[in-house]
Structure formats: structure tokens, C-alpha cells
Amino acid sequence: MALNQVLCENEPIHLVGKVQSCGKLIILNESQKIVGLSENWKNYTFIENLSSFLNQPVGDFIEHSVPSQREQFQAFIDGVEPNSDERHVLQIELANQQHIVIAYSVCDDIYIEFEEVGDVHAYSLQLPSFTKKINQAGERVWDALCETIRTIIGYDRVMIYQFLEDHSGQVIAERKRGDIPSYFGFRFPEFDIPKQARALYLQHHVRQVCDSDDPTYAIISNRKDAFDLTTCNIRALSPIHIQYLKNAGAQASMSFSIIVQGKLWGLVACQHSQALHIDYPKRSIGLVLVEFAVNKYLTISSEQDLEFDRRISSLELKLKESMLIKSDVLTALRSSMRELAKLIEADAILVVNKDQLQVHATSLTNHQILELHQFVSNKTDKLVFEDHCFAVNYGDQLPFDLPFAGLLRVDIDLSRSFSIYALRNEVITEEKWAGKPEKIMEYDANHDLFRPSPRQSFAAWRKQIHHTAPQWTADQISALKRIRQLLRESMLRKSEEISGLNQELIQLNNALDTYSYTVSHDLRNPLSSIKLTSQFLQKKLGKDHDLVASGATNILNSVTVMENLMEKIFEFSRAKVYKYEPEWVDVSISIHKIIQENLERYGTHHTDIEIKNLLPLYGEKTLFHQIFANIIGNAIKYSSKSERAHISISSYIRNNTVAYSISDNGIGIDAKELTNIYDVFKRMSNSSGFEGTGVGMAIVKRIIERLNATIEVQSELQKGTVVHLVFPNADIPIEMLPHSIQAG
Structure with missing residues (x-):
């Protein structure tokens, strides 16, 4: 059967509807009419029926209570702006006692607190000496804060209570009376300060209980809804909290919120065994000192962060230098693993990249490391995985004993095959708690439900923690x-370098392929002409001198072509990419010569x-010559056995x-083989009986790409082939156009 329970964290402590005896409260609506009065005003006005002032102008009430200061008070109230965070302070005399009046806005209402005050200037004059003491304390800033605040308020105990990651707290500094037990180093469970209480501490930074035995006073009002007393200095506390204080031996308490970068970092928790009211000026000085201490703490933390950053930067520089020298990242990491372990306070470092490993100070075997890597990969998909209790949580799921307790893993690549592990050994610790950290529920028979009961004992309760390691800090x-990012950048840079080298290699290979085959292929035509002319001269020598002269001319022309081609090959051999100065070229001369050479x-x-x-x-011009020599040569060659060979060249x-467009009516190409015509040494299945090496079209394709041109081949078996070439830039100088076009 489910039990009815009232939980501390659900208690609306900001809507308690009562104030402490150390102050009085008036609440006005936006028309400055009274909508709420604390009952203890009876002690000052001697009017039993306070409700008669409800919905009346506040001036009437002030006229009755402090008639001599009505105008001053009215001007004070008029200065409060609705929905403003500003607090207005005024000092007046009420019932022969000096009071501090604090007015502020809560939504559309105005809250006015009256609180007795002593010497306003007593401690403000000592403020510089207090701040100097805190400033000179260095890293013991919290000890100095405890000491200065205890000097001001005179409490038995002042301690710094820091919230931990699990929302429990720990006393990290303390100043106290000599005859009471110390709480220094003690832990307090999360439920001692429930979440709604922590929310209030974040909004209102000072809270005081003057006397846990004093009665509290309700707020007289006609409103049905309770007033929000979140920011009220004299708000009464929850009965559970009051009992908690009594159980701790405190009749008075005070706390100052320690806010660090917008978050509730901790509290200055103060306890006193007797009733004691600390007036507003002293509390204000205490709050100023807390804020000063926070700034000092942040300064020290920044200096520590800078020093830690310097150490990281030094390691990063060392890694960068190593990765410039070493051929791979893993090898570069090896020399820095000891320094990395020291930096992050790890007992061992493992680097896993697929089946490659680098290790520092571990007894795990390579096989065990790979098993651990696979196990963690299956357990989490987080980029960063941290568990200082890894051995406790997962040790029994692995087939070997773990020689460590805590684990931190960072994945380097998105595939999660490359990871860095930091391991920490077991550190047996003893936790000291202020009483056993267990929540006690008591049965309330009148309401048939269970209520939380304040802890009865704060005596030291110790617990030993085994099989865990210290937690990893942020x-x-x-x-x-950061090491991960450096490695990723290095791998990316190496990848880009390799990609660039591959591209250069491809370009060099393409150039080498093209011009190696040019030597063996395109020089064949002029060499054939030399051979034929030489044979002719041998037969006719001495018979006809004119023919000898003509043959010699053909030889010289062919040799000139060979020299030009060989010069370009030499230039290509010295450059990664063939460079040339483009110009307008009249290719008609070259085309007619190519036709004549191939017909012969x-x-x-x-x-x-x-x-x-x-x-x-x-x-x-040389590149154009190579293109047309191959294409026109193929057209003439593969149509040479046709009964009526026909070649068409147009532009x-x-x-x-x-x-x-170059077309022929030759043997054609099978449609299935068209995609392979640019492959080196690839000859078509129907080309037997025709000379050739199968490199001509490969040369054409590569030159076409370098000229940013395009080529398309259409062909059909036994019907012929059409080659379409498209070259960029058609802004042809008019003087270079054929006469037929110029005339047109």
C-alpha cells in the first residue's frame, strides 16, 4: 500500500505567510494601499484591530505610528518603482528605537520591512581592514572570510559550506568557539538543504534566524493567496528547519550565499547557541565581504587556470613538434605520454587506434586493452566517458581483473576506433558525515501521513570508500x-598533405603516361615519312636531282616536327603540370598536313x-596538332578499307x-566498348588487321582535359564514327576567320 508522504523538497517555504519577531512588515498594492500587515505591529501601535488599516492609504498608518516623519516616509515610498530589483533604505525612529526601513518591489506590490538597528557606522569604518585581511590570505581566502565575519557578528561558529557535484555539502573552512566540536571536513547530505531552499539562496543572499524559540507572526490580509516572501529578510522559517537548528544546538543562525559565476557555489553558514539579532548594517557588511572573497577566489582560480593552461600549451607544443618529425600520430604520442599522465594526474595512459597500441605504466596486456576498448565502446556512445567507480560498476563484466579503479576515455575520431584512456588506481578514502546521512520519516496520526523528521544527531559518522578513484576535474x-583536438588537426593536416601529394602524383603520372606514349606513338608518323623518303631517294638517287631536293625537304620538315615534340616532352619532364602561353592558332595548316601524311x-x-x-x-599549337593527328589519323586508318571512304571535317x-566535328564511314565501334576507348593500350575488338597500340585516344583525352575542352564519340559498327570536340572561348579575331565567313 502506498504511503502518504510530505517531502521537504515540496514544502513551499517561500509562502510560509509569517515573519520573525525581529522585524515588522507592511505590504502595499500599486495604489499604495495596505494589503498586508504583520501581527506584531500591535506591539508598536497598540491597536488591536490592525485589519482596520487594510485597503487604507499607507499614509494613514504612518501618521498613526510615526507622525513626525510622515512626509519623509511618503517620499521614500514614492521612490520605489514597480518590478524593480532595487532596494531602498531609510533610517527612522519608532517607539524610541532606531529602525532601518527597507522598501522593495515584488511584482506589483511594495514590501516595507522595519527592523531595529544599532550603530550603523560601527563596522563600516573597519571594512577596509577586513578586505585587506581577505586579500592577503591568498589561497586561504575562505578561512579569512570565516574569521572576519565571525568578528563582525560574534557567532559561536562560522563555516564555509561548499556544494559538491551530487548536491551534498562539505565544510571546507571553519572558525568557532574553542569548546564546541568542529565540523571541518564533515559532509552533509543533500536533503539537509533541499532544492527549493537552494533556489531561495540563489535569489536572496542573506538569511537570519534571530531566535528559534521566539514566536512568529502571521500576515493579516484579505487576500486568499499567500504572499511571496522569497526576498523578505524577516521571513519566518519552516518548522522542520527550526527543529533542525535546535537539534544542532543552535538557537540563532545566519547564512550568506556564495554565488560564483551565477551559480550557488556554497554558503557561509553561521550558528550561535543563544538568541542573537544581527542588524541590517552588519549583515550588509558581511555580504560585501562575501562578494569580495568570491572575487579573490575567482582571481586565484584564474591564476591557477592560467598555470594549468600554460602546462597544457607546453605539452601541445611538444606534441606538435613531435608530430612534424614522426611519420604517424601514435609514434608522436609515445614521448609525451608520461607528461600527459602527470598533467591530468593519471596513473596510466592507453592509446588505442584499431589494433595499434601505445601504453604508459599499465600492467594490462595488449589483448586485455583491446577487450577493454571494445567493452567501453559498446557501453557508451559519448565522446567523453568518465567513471571514477568503473571497477565497481563494470569490473565483474570483464573476463580479467582490473588493475585500476577509475577510467576516463576520449574518442579521437568519429568512428570511435581511435581513443585515449586515462586510468586511476584505487584510493581508499574515509568520508566524515555530520550524523548518518539517512532521511527519517515520522508518522503524523492526525493527518494520516509521514513527515520528514529533522536529524537528531550531528555526531561524526564515518564511512570507508573502497574500489574507487578520485573524480576527474573539469x-x-x-x-x-584539447589533446584530442590537436591530434584531429594533425591527422587532418596529414590527410590533406597526402591528398595533395596524391593529386600531384596523379598529374605527374598523367603527364608521364601522355608523353611517354607520345614518343612511341605520335613520332611514328614523321619517322615513317623519313623512312619512305629515304627509300625513295635510294632508288632514284642520281637520276633526278629535283626529286632529291624534294625528298630532302620532306626529311627536314619531318625532323622539325620531331624536334618540336621532343622539346615539349623535355618541358613536361621538368614541370608538374604542363604550362604554356595560350594564343590563337590557325589549325587549318596542321590539319591539311595531317591529312596528306595519313593518306600517304x-x-x-x-x-x-x-x-x-x-x-x-x-x-x-603542338597540343592541337596531337589531338587532330590522332583523331584524323584514326578516321583515315579505320575507313581505309571501305569501298567509298569518306571523311568530313567541319567547325x-x-x-x-x-x-x-570529324566523321568517317569506317568500321565503327561497338556501343558496349565506347566507355573504354580512352583506356591506355585498349584496342577495340574489331580493330585486328589495323596497326596501332591503343594509346592515341588516351593521349587525346588528357590533352582535352588540360585545355578545358570536351570530347564526345558517337559510333555504330560498320557505319562509322563521329568525334565532337568543343573548345572554350569563341571570341575569334576577325582577321583569323576563314574568308568565306568574313565575306558572309
Whole structure:
């Protein structure tokens, strides 16, 4: 059967509806009419029926209570702006006693607190000496804060209570009376200060209980909803909390919120065995000192962060230097693993990259490390995985004993195959708690439910912690993340370098392929001409001197072509990418010469050659010669056995480009083989009986790409082939256009 329970964390402590005896409260609406009065005003006005002032102007009440200061008070109230965070303070005399009046806005209402006050200037004059003491304390800033605040308020005990990650707390500094037990180092459970109480501490930074035995006073009002007393200095506390204080031996208590970077870092918790009211000026000085101490703490923390950052930067520089020298990241990491372990306070470092390992100071075998890596990979998909109780949580799930207790893993790559592990050994610790950290519920028979009961004892309760390691700090985790980023950048840089080298290698290989085959292929035509002319001269020598002269001319022309080609090959051998100065080239001369050479080479003088408008091209004449030599040579060669061989060569301007078309009615190409025509040494299945090496079209393709041109081949078996070439830039100088086009 489910039990009815009232939980501390659900108690609306900001809506308690009562104030302490050390102060009085008036609440006004936006029209400055009274909507709430604390009952203890009876002790000052001697009017039993306080409700008669409800919905009346506040001036009437002030006229009755402090008539001599009505105008001053009215001007004070008029200065409070709705929905403002500003607090207004005024000192007045009420019932022959000096009071501090504090007015502030809560939504559309105005809250006015009256509180007795002593000498306002007594401690403000000593403020510089207090801040100097804190400033000179160095890293013992919290000890100095405890001492100065205890000097001001005179409490038995002042301690710094720091909230830990699990929301429990620990006393990290303390100043106290000599005859009472110390809480220094003691832990307090989370439920001692429930979450709604922590929320109030974040909004209102000073809280006081003057006397836990004093009665509290309700707020007289006609409103149904309770007033929000979150920021009220004299708000009464929860009965559970009052009993908690009594159980701790405190009749008075005070706390100052320690806010660090917008978060509730801790409390200055003060306890006193007797009733004691600390007036507003002293509390204000205490709050100023807390804020001063926080700034000093942040300064020290920043200096420590800078020193830690310097150590990380030094390690990063060492890694960068190592990675510039070493061929791989793992090897570069090896020399820095000891320093990395020292930096993040790890007992061992493991680096796993697939099946490659680098280790520092571990007894795990390579096989065990790989098993651990696979196990953690299956357990989490987080980039950073941290567990200082790893051995406790997962040790029984692994097939070997773990020689460590805590583990921190950072994945380097997204595939999670490359990771860095930091390991920590077991550290047996003893936790000291102020009483056994267990929540006690008591049965309330009147309401048939269970209520939380304040802890009865704060005597030291100790607990030993085994099989765990110290937790990793945010700085240590951040340091490992920075190493991760450095490794990723290094791997990316190496990847880019390799990619760049591959591209250069491809370009060099392409250039080498193209011009190696050029030597063996494109020089064949001029060499054949030399051979034929030489044979002719041998037969006719001495018979006809004119023919000798003509043959010698052919030899010289062919040799000139060879020299030009060899010069370009030499230039390519010295450059990664062939560079040239583009110019307008009249390719018609080269095309006619190529036609004549191939007709003689294949003995096909009966071939019908049709030529239309050979437009100039923008580029390099030798490259154009190689393109047309291969394509026109193929057209004449593969149509040479046709009964009526026909070759057509034409060009035209299209969309700001120059397009060439070379067609023949030769043997054609099977459609299935068209995709392979640019492969080196690839000859078509029907090309047997024709000479060739299968490199001509590969050369054409690579030159076309370097000229930013395009090539398309259409073909059909036994019907012929059409090659379409498209070259960029059609802004041809008019003087280079064929006469037929100029005339048109």
C-alpha cells in the first residue's frame, strides 16, 4: 500500500505567510494601499484591530505610528518603482528605537520591512581592514572570510559550506568557539538543504534566524493567496528547519550565499547557541565581504587556470613538434605520454587506434586493452566517458581483473576506433558525515501521513570508500579534449598533405603516361615519312636531282616536327603540370598536313575528304596538332578499307565555344566498348588487321582535359564514327576567320 508522504523538497517555504519577531512588515498594492500587515505591529501601535488599516492609504498608518516623519516616509515610498530589483533604505525612529526601513518591489506590490538597528557606522569604518585581511590570505581566502565575519557578528561558529557535484555539502573552512566540536571536513547530505531552499539562496543572499524559540507572526490580509516572501529578510522559517537548528544546538543562525559565476557555489553558514539579532548594517557588511572573497577566489582560480593552461600549451607544443618529425600520430604520442599522465594526474595512459597500441605504466596486456576498448565502446556512445567507480560498476563484466579503479576515455575520431584512456588506481578514502546521512520519516496520526523528521544527531559518522578513484576535474577533462583536438588537426593536416601529394602524383603520372606514349606513338608518323623518303631517294638517287631536293625537304620538315615534340616532352619532364602561353592558332595548316601524311601512310588517295570552315582555336599549337593527328589519323586508318571512304571535317561557333566535328564511314565501334576507348593500350575488338597500340585516344583525352575542352564519340559498327570536340572561348579575331565567313 502506498504511503502518504510530505517531502521537504515540496514544502513551499517561500509562502510560509509569517515573519520573525525581529522585524515588522507592511505590504502595499500599486495604489499604495495596505494589503498586508504583520501581527506584531500591535506591539508598536497598540491597536488591536490592525485589519482596520487594510485597503487604507499607507499614509494613514504612518501618521498613526510615526507622525513626525510622515512626509519623509511618503517620499521614500514614492521612490520605489514597480518590478524593480532595487532596494531602498531609510533610517527612522519608532517607539524610541532606531529602525532601518527597507522598501522593495515584488511584482506589483511594495514590501516595507522595519527592523531595529544599532550603530550603523560601527563596522563600516573597519571594512577596509577586513578586505585587506581577505586579500592577503591568498589561497586561504575562505578561512579569512570565516574569521572576519565571525568578528563582525560574534557567532559561536562560522563555516564555509561548499556544494559538491551530487548536491551534498562539505565544510571546507571553519572558525568557532574553542569548546564546541568542529565540523571541518564533515559532509552533509543533500536533503539537509533541499532544492527549493537552494533556489531561495540563489535569489536572496542573506538569511537570519534571530531566535528559534521566539514566536512568529502571521500576515493579516484579505487576500486568499499567500504572499511571496522569497526576498523578505524577516521571513519566518519552516518548522522542520527550526527543529533542525535546535537539534544542532543552535538557537540563532545566519547564512550568506556564495554565488560564483551565477551559480550557488556554497554558503557561509553561521550558528550561535543563544538568541542573537544581527542588524541590517552588519549583515550588509558581511555580504560585501562575501562578494569580495568570491572575487579573490575567482582571481586565484584564474591564476591557477592560467598555470594549468600554460602546462597544457607546453605539452601541445611538444606534441606538435613531435608530430612534424614522426611519420604517424601514435609514434608522436609515445614521448609525451608520461607528461600527459602527470598533467591530468593519471596513473596510466592507453592509446588505442584499431589494433595499434601505445601504453604508459599499465600492467594490462595488449589483448586485455583491446577487450577493454571494445567493452567501453559498446557501453557508451559519448565522446567523453568518465567513471571514477568503473571497477565497481563494470569490473565483474570483464573476463580479467582490473588493475585500476577509475577510467576516463576520449574518442579521437568519429568512428570511435581511435581513443585515449586515462586510468586511476584505487584510493581508499574515509568520508566524515555530520550524523548518518539517512532521511527519517515520522508518522503524523492526525493527518494520516509521514513527515520528514529533522536529524537528531550531528555526531561524526564515518564511512570507508573502497574500489574507487578520485573524480576527474573539469580542467583535466578539458585538457584531454584539447589533446584530442590537436591530434584531429594533425591527422587532418596529414590527410590533406597526402591528398595533395596524391593529386600531384596523379598529374605527374598523367603527364608521364601522355608523353611517354607520345614518343612511341605520335613520332611514328614523321619517322615513317623519313623512312619512305629515304627509300625513295635510294632508288632514284642520281637520276633526278629535283626529286632529291624534294625528298630532302620532306626529311627536314619531318625532323622539325620531331624536334618540336621532343622539346615539349623535355618541358613536361621538368614541370608538374604542363604550362604554356595560350594564343590563337590557325589549325587549318596542321590539319591539311595531317591529312596528306595519313593518306600517304595508309595508301588511300581515293578517300573523299570534305573540309568546311576550319576555325582557329585558342591554346597551344603542338597540343592541337596531337589531338587532330590522332583523331584524323584514326578516321583515315579505320575507313581505309571501305569501298567509298569518306571523311568530313567541319567547325562552327556554338554558345561562345568553337566546336569541331570529324566523321568517317569506317568500321565503327561497338556501343558496349565506347566507355573504354580512352583506356591506355585498349584496342577495340574489331580493330585486328589495323596497326596501332591503343594509346592515341588516351593521349587525346588528357590533352582535352588540360585545355578545358570536351570530347564526345558517337559510333555504330560498320557505319562509322563521329568525334565532337568543343573548345572554350569563341571570341575569334576577325582577321583569323576563314574568308568565306568574313565575306558572309
